[in-house]
Amino acid sequence: MTLLLMAVSLAIFITVRVHLSRNRAEEFLRATSRLAVGKTGYRDAEEILAPYRHHLSYSDRCTPEHCLILFVFKNTWLRLLHLAPAASFGGTLVFENDVLVARITLLGQGDHAGHITESTSFTEPANPANPDFSIRLERDATGHPQTAIVELTPKATAPQRQQAYNVNLGCLSKIGGCSAEEMLPSVWSGR
DSSP states (O other): OHHHHHHHHHHHHHHHHHHHHHHHHHHHHHHHTTOOTTTOBHHHHHHHHGGGGGGEEEOTTOBTTEEEEEEEEEOHHHHHTTSSOOEEEEEEEEEETTEEEEEEEEEEETTEEEEEEEESOOSSOSOTTSTTEEEEEEEOTTSOEEEEEEEEOTTSOHHHHHHHTOOOGGGGSOTTOOOHHHHSHHHHTTO
């Protein structure tokens, strides 16, 4: 009976931890949607990011004039228990001259990934015909979806931005993990 109680308690603990991590990542994604590339200042961003300090790391000699802020959320418990491949939601916020100039976001698991890069400019846009919003999809040798790469600038429209940042953070708590299409469903939809 004691062993059963311990097993049930452990299962509840792990379930709670897995869902807390995913929920925290979802809160972070919602909060950071208020960060506007090309507009948000370093101190304003610090205020928005303050509740998530545990998930952040800063570049050496970080100042408002130049700073890289890295963030990461992982499916640690599912990975440790071999219930899902390692998955993470992370990225980098880049500040130059007290302004957010780039936001790089990644949801990845094994060979599958979704990359979202929002920058004030691209030296070589993925789609020169539409430099403010582009999607490049990559498939593996068998034709299965593998990687989605989304690039957008501050000039991207609200629907384009919504499509880009429709990141399925449920992948951090899904037993067995997610396919590439499940990670960025709006990007892969109909393609």
